Amino acid sequence: MRIYDLPDASGHFGQYGGVFVAETLIHALDELKEAYSRCRKDPEFLAEFAHDLKHYVGRPTPVYHARRWSERFGGAQMYLKREDLNHTGAHKINNVIGQALLARRMGKPRVIAETGAGMHGVAAATIAARFGMECVVYMGSEDVKRQLQNVHRMKLLGATVVPVESGSKTLKDALNEAMRDWVTHVENTFYIIGTVAGPHPYPMMVRDFQSVIGCEAKEQMQELAGRQPDAVLACVGGGSNAMGIFYPYITEEEVRLIGVEAAGRGLESGKHAATLVAGRPGVLHGNHTYLLQDENGQIIETHSISAGLDYPGVGPEHAWLKDSGRAEYVAVTDEEAVQAFHDLCRLEGIIPALESAHALAYAAKIAPRMQKDRILLVNLSGRGDKDMHTVAQRSGIKIQ
Amino acid sequence: MSRIAATFESLRNRGRKALIPFITAGDPEPGQTVALMRASVAGGADVIELGVPFSDPMADGPVIQRSSERALKHGVSLKDVLGYVREFRKKDAATPVVLMGYANPLETMGAERFADAAQAAGVDGVLVVDYPPEEARRLVELLDARRLDTIFLLSPTTTDARMEEVARLGRGYLYYVSLKGVTGASHIDLAEVSARTARLRQFTGLPVGVGFGIRDAATARTVAAVADAVVIGSALIQEIEKAPRGKAAARVTQFLAPIREALDSLAAVKA
Numbered sequence: 001m002r003i004y005d006l007p008d009a010s011g012h013f014g015q016y017g018g019v020f021v022a023e024t025l026i027h028a029l030d031e032l033k034e035a036y037s038r039c040r041k042d043p044e045f046l047a048e049f050a051h052d053l054k055h056y057v058g059r060p061t062p063v064y065h066a067r068r069w070s071e072r073f074g075g076a077q078m079y080l081k082r083e084d085l086n087h088t089g090a091h092k093i094n095n096v097i098g099q100a101l102l103a104r105r106m107g108k109p110r111v112i113a114e115t116g117a118g119m120h121g122v123a124a125a126t127i128a129a130r131f132g133m134e135c136v137v138y139m140g141s142e143d144v145k146r147q148l149q150n151v152h153r154m155k156l157l158g159a160t161v162v163p164v165e166s167g168s169k170t171l172k173d174a175l176n177e178a179m180r181d182w183v184t185h186v187e188n189t190f191y192i193i194g195t196v197a198g199p200h201p202y203p204m205m206v207r208d209f210q211s212v213i214g215c216e217a218k219e220q221m222q223e224l225a226g227r228q229p230d231a232v233l234a235c236v237g238g239g240s241n242a243m244g245i246f247y248p249y250i251t252e253e254e255v256r257l258i259g260v261e262a263a264g265r266g267l268e269s270g271k272h273a274a275t276l277v278a279g280r281p282g283v284l285h286g287n288h289t290y291l292l293q294d295e296n297g298q299i300i301e302t303h304s305i306s307a308g309l310d311y312p313g314v315g316p317e318h319a320w321l322k323d324s325g326r327a328e329y330v331a332v333t334d335e336e337a338v339q340a341f342h343d344l345c346r347l348e349g350i351i352p353a354l355e356s357a358h359a360l361a362y363a364a365k366i367a368p369r370m371q372k373d374r375i376l377l378v379n380l381s382g383r384g385d386k387d388m389h390t391v392a393q394r395s396g397i398k399i400q
Numbered sequence: 401m402s403r404i405a406a407t408f409e410s411l412r413n414r415g416r417k418a419l420i421p422f423i424t425a426g427d428p429e430p431g432q433t434v435a436l437m438r439a440s441v442a443g444g445a446d447v448i449e450l451g452v453p454f455s456d457p458m459a460d461g462p463v464i465q466r467s468s469e470r471a472l473k474h475g476v477s478l479k480d481v482l483g484y485v486r487e488f489r490k491k492d493a494a495t496p497v498v499l500m501g502y503a504n505p506l507e508t509m510g511a512e513r514f515a516d517a518a519q520a521a522g523v524d525g526v527l528v529v530d531y532p533p534e535e536a537r538r539l540v541e542l543l544d545a546r547r548l549d550t551i552f553l554l555s556p557t558t559t560d561a562r563m564e565e566v567a568r569l570g571r572g573y574l575y576y577v578s579l580k581g582v583t584g585a586s587h588i589d590l591a592e593v594s595a596r597t598a599r600l601r602q603f604t605g606l607p608v609g610v611g612f613g614i615r616d617a618a619t620a621r622t623v624a625a626v627a628d629a630v631v632i633g634s635a636l637i638q639e640i641e642k643a644p645r646g647k648a649a650a651r652v653t654q655f656l657a658p659i660r661e662a663l664d665s666l667a668a669v670k671a
Contacts, residue, residue: 010534018534018535019532019534019535020503020530020531020532020535021458021459021530021532022458022459022529022530022532022553022555022577023532023552023553023554023555023558023562023566023577024459024553024555024557024577024580024581026532026555026557026558026562027555027557027558027559028557166462166465166469167455167456167465167469168455172456173456176456176457176458179458179459180458180459180461180581180582183459183580183581183582184580184581184582186557186580281507282503282504282507282508283502283503283504283507283530284456284504285456285458286458286530291504293504293508295508296475296477296478296479296505296508297454297478297504297505297506297507297508297509298454298455298472298504298505299455299456299504300455
């Protein structure tokens with residue numbers, strides 16, 4: 001594959017993607033598409049974006065050779081792309097800066113966002129504070145209860161957090177509610193979607209903003225190891241950190257791309273969030289993609305120890321990469337992810353986010369069977385400070 | 401001629417406007433849906449829009465969301481909804497029924513299987529909220545082949561070029577969403593509705609229905625002055641919500657009757 005130029009003009013990745021929204025949103029999406037297609041080629045916009053990534057976020061993030069963790073398995077060498085070192089603690093901020101700059105260009109003084117665990121909401125609130133924009137974050141009321149600390153962070157940053165009481169009261173419902181807000185306040189409001197899902201142009205735009213991860217990693221691998229990795233691994237909920245690191249590697253066919261989903265309490269238990277591994281195609285949130293749904297096409301609730309992977313859809317580009325065979329998708333359980341979490345803490349002094357720990361866990365599974373000169377690059381998409389409660393609770397420890 | 405076209409032609413000949421109530425199938429419970437459809441006709445409905453419940457009704461406000469949740473608690477599926485229409489048809493061969501819902505339940509059934517089943521059940525039109533024309537071509541073909549109408553939405557932000565495209569693909573009638581927002585919102589800008597529907601008529605000979613934000617006889621009457629049909633959803637579903645157990649059907653008829661009268665008084669004034 002020498003050339004890769006998806007999505008097409010109508011936002012399709014093969015049969016996936018597209019614009020599946022009510023007519024009331026079409027104009028807003030057309031406006032966004034037009035503004036973005038101008039900005040993505042505008043050197044001034046790109047320079048502004050690069051400047052903020054460097055001076056505000058702290059990029060480039062390093063690639064780190066995790067020697068002790070690698071030694072434990074006696075196989076492949078593990079390298080970590082350290083997105084956990086970004087301002088606000090995860091890769092989410094890359095995309096949020098891009099979209100906020102776009103909102104400013106479009107003259108929209110109000111931004112809205114959906115959030116599950118709260119990381120995207122915190123990133124949106126952060127940028128809104130910095131740009132002096134009004135910010136409203138929609139969050140399922142169940143998630144509000146589970147993630148009080150992030151709710152407080154968003155409020156400190158000046159955002160309004162609206163608990164969503166409809167449906168399953170989680171991330172998917174927060175997204176529905178944000179869309180309803182957008183359609184009602186479309187003149188002054190920009191909707192910052194946090195992942196590579198939603199109607200076109202969101203999947204493409206979020207991927208483009210996140211592809212800084214893969215572009216940096218490619219250069220850094222060359223510098224550090226003198227070659228590219230044998231495989232790139234990333235966790236997949238909606239799929240933005242994975243798309244960000246995969247994208248620049250899609251045309252490098254000798255590099256395996258492995259997306260790791262949440263198997264929760266095990267695929268056979270039905271309590272999981274492994275959309276690509278166990279779902280089937282359908283239409284949700286503006287795009288055609290794999291979904292977790294019942295036999296009547298109703299969307300079902302997902303389960304994962306990591307709130308960031310708890311989403312019943314997935315970005316349409318991942319659906320295409322799966323069907324075309326260019327990327328592989330697998331799933332690891334809560335238990336395997338927690339094991340990898342502890343290992344990285346103890347052996348490398350790095351506390352990973354539970355989301356990222358899924359990618360680590362799968363790397364740990366395949367590394368022992370590989371030669372010592374093989375290389376795995378894992379996207380460490382976020383840090384685990386936010387997960388202290390979850391992990392402590394699981395070990396039977398109570399913390400304040 | 402389709403049942404929808406025949407209905408609008410007959411109304412036009414009598415100088416009348418269509419009343420189109422929307423109810424969610426299976427709300428408040430599955431056993432009542434057919435009775436509520438008949439009660440709508442008794443109250444003066446010319447066409448019935450029957451909502452197919454979906455877990456993620458992105459374009460709907462809180463009232464219709466709740467009705468969808470109530471129906472889903474009873475496990476109401478698209479197949480069940482087609483069953484209600486079949487039952488309704490046994491005693492009513494005249495009133496057109498339009499299914500309105502979201503893409504995923506339809507995609508799960510398969511578009512072709514759905515089109516066959518809808519035709520067999522006696523459905524007349526289909527409105528898939530999250531199928532704009534760009535994504536609806538195959539459905540239009542399948543429904544056309546079975547003489548079912550594909551209904552499309554238009555909004556205050558729809559450009560002329562899109563109006564033309566929607567008018568080309570639309571069948572039966574066009575549904576103009578009278579405000580920026582979700583179903584059930586309270587404000588409606590009549591001057592805007594009037595200007596927009598007039599513009600729309602430059603591109604289409606199809607009847608134009610107006611919905612979103614019509615709550616009672618007064619708003620219905622004003623809107624009907626510039627539209628061929630008025631759609632009432634959220635306000636009607638609130639009536640069903642408020643009705644004591646077993647009284648919903650009577651309440652639906654009572655609620656619609658004065659609206660019917662208001663629409664007909666408009667025709668009388670014109671005549």
